[in-house]
Amino acid sequence: DQQVKQNSPSLSVQEGRISILNCDYTNSMFDYFLWYKKYPAEGPTFLISISSIKDKNEDGRFTVFLNKSAKHLSLHIVPSQPGDSAVYFCAANQAGTALIFGKGTTLSVSS
Amino acid sequence: DTGVSQDPRHKITKRGQNVTFRCDPISEHNRLYWYRQTLGQGPEFLTYFQNEAQLEKSRLLSDRFSAERPKGSFSTLEIQRTEQGDSAMYLCASSLPTETEKLFFGSGTQLSVL
Numbered sequence: 183d184q185q186v187k188q189n190s191p192s193l194s195v196q197e198g199r200i201s202i203l204n205c206d207y208t209n210s211m212f213d214y215f216l217w218y219k220k221y222p223a224e225g226p227t228f229l230i231s232i233s234s235i236k237d238k239n240e241d242g243r244f245t246v247f248l249n250k251s252a253k254h255l256s257l258h259i260v261p262s263q264p265g266d267s268a269v270y271f272c273a274a275n276q277a278g279t280a281l282i283f284g285k286g287t288t289l290s291v292s293s
Numbered sequence: 294d295t296g297v298s299q300d301p302r303h304k305i306t307k308r309g310q311n312v313t314f315r316c317d318p319i320s321e322h323n324r325l326y327w328y329r330q331t332l333g334q335g336p337e338f339l340t341y342f343q344n345e346a347q348l349e350k351s352r353l354l355s356d357r358f359s360a361e362r363p364k365g366s367f368s369t370l371e372i373q374r375t376e377q378g379d380s381a382m383y384l385c386a387s388s389l390p391t392e393t394e395k396l397f398f399g400s401g402t403q404l405s406v407l
Contacts, residue, residue: 186335214394225297225384225398226336271335278393280326280349283335 185209186274188284197293201259205272205284208253212274215248216281217257220269229270230257262291295319297399299385305405306375313371314402318387325368326396327360328384329353336384342368343390375406 187206195201207215213234218226232239232246232255239246245258259266272284298317306312318325323344328336339358340350344365354360357375362368372379382403386396 188335191333216394223400225386225400226396227398228395231394273335275394280338280341280351281336281394281396282338283328285333285335 183208184284186272186282186284188272188287190287191285192288192290194290194292195262197264197291198261201257201262201266201289201291203257203259203270203272203287203289205255205257206253207255207272207274209274209276210250210253211276213277214275215246215255216273217244217246218271218273218283220271220286226271259289262289264291264293267291297385297387297397299383299399299402301402302400303403303405305407307407308377309374311371311373312375312404313369314383314385314404315367315369316385316399317367318385319397320366322387322389322397323365324388324390324393325362326386326388327368327370328386328398330382330384330401331380339370372404375404377406380404380406 216231217229219229220226230244248255269286269288271286273281275281300315326341327339330336338351342362357373360370382401384401386398
C-alpha cells in the first residue's frame with residue numbers, strides 16, 4: 183500500500199519556464215512533507231519541506247504547496263534551469279518516524 | 294568532508310555469500326537510517342537507530358539482514374546468504390533527533406548479486 187504517490191514518472195520543461203511536480207498521499211496523520219532531489223550516483227539531497235499546519239513554503243526558486251483536504255502537494259520551480267534536471271522524490275512522515283518516499287519524478291530541463 | 298560516508302561504493306557478490314556495508318553519519322547526528330532503493334522506486338525504509346538503540350525495523354528487513362550501531366557512531370548492515378533480489382542501492386542517512394524529517398544521505402552502496 184503506497185502512502186506517498188508520484189503518478190508522473192517524468193516531466194520535460196524548457197529552461198526559464200515553470201516546473202510543477204505533483205504528489206498525493208493517503209495518510210492524514212503525516213506531520214511533514216518534503217522534497218528531495220537526486221542526481222545519478224549520489225544520494226538524495228533535501229530540497230524543501232512543509233509542515234502540515236502550513237499551506238505554502240517558499241525558498242528561492244522553489245515553492246511547495248500543501249492541500250490537506252485533497253491530500254496533495256506540489257513543488258513549483260520557477261524559473262527552471264538545466265541544473266534542475268534530476269529525480270525528485272516526495273516524502274512524508276509523522277514526527278519521530280521514518281520518512282516514506284514516493285517513486286520519484288524525473289525532471290528534464292532543456293536549454 | 295563532514296557528510297555521510299558509506300563504504301564500499303560498489304559490491305559484487307555471488308548468491309549465497311555474506312556482505313557487510315558500513316556507514317559513518319554526520320558526527321553530531323544521533324539518528325541513523327538505512328534505506329534500500331531499487332530501479333524505478335523511491336528509497337524504502339529498512340531500519341533506524343537513535344544512538345546505539347535500534348528503534349524500528351521494517352517488514353522488508355528479513356532475518357537475513359542485521360544492522361548494528363555498537364557505539365552510537367558508525368553502523369554496519371550485514372546481509373547473510375545473499376539472493377539476487379537483494380541487488381539494490383543501500384542508502385544510509387542521518388539526522389538530528391529534533392529534525393527527523395531532514396535526512397542527510399550518503400552516496401550509497403550499490404550491491405549486485407550474481
